[in-house]
Amino acid sequence: MKVIITGATGFVGKNLSEYLNSTSINVESLSLRDKEWRKQIDQYADAIVHLAGKAHDTSNTSEEKEYFKINTDLTFELFNEFLKSDIKYFFLL
Numbered sequence: 001m002k003v004i005i006t007g008a009t010g011f012v013g014k015n016l017s018e019y020l021n022s023t024s025i026n027v028e029s030l031s032l033r034d035k036e037w038r039k040q041i042d043q044y045a046d047a048i049v050h051l052a053g054k055a056h057d058t059s060n061t062s063e064e065k066e067y068f069k070i071n072t073d074l075t076f077e078l079f080n081e082f083l084k085s086d087i088k089y090f091f092l093l
Contacts, residue, residue, distance in 0.1 A: 002026040004042060004087075006078065007051030012093065016049065032074055038081055047089035048082055050075060 003020055007013040008029035017027045028042055032052050041048075054070040075092065082090045 001047075002028060002042060002045040004028050004030050004045045004048045005051060006030050006032055006048070007053065010051060013051045016051070032078065041081055041085065041087075043085050043087070045087050047091065048078070048087055049091045049093065050078055051093055 003025055005013055005017055005027055006029075008017050008027070013029070017029070020027050028045065030037060030040060030048075034040065052070075052074070054067050079090060079092075
């Protein structure tokens with residue numbers, strides 16, 4: 001089984017990746033920061049676990065639009081790519 005994880009470098013993503021790898025599930029990380037992320041989706045994966053998002057701004061410089069763009073628009077874009085693929089499961093956490 002192969003699982004694609006967005007946000008794999010975050011706290012939850014690192015721990016989930018480590019756990020899944022320990023159970024012999026092949027984990028592939030997908031960075032949505034890469035402008036070519038759509039081309040990097042493995043169409044033969046079994047699932048996408050979407051953990052990426054903007055949650056912290058310790059310098060308090062981000063605009064509300066940026067949160068909406070990353071947390072909402074990018075999620076819709078990823079889900080639309082999922083719908084076009086043969087991937088069976090999409091988890092949004």
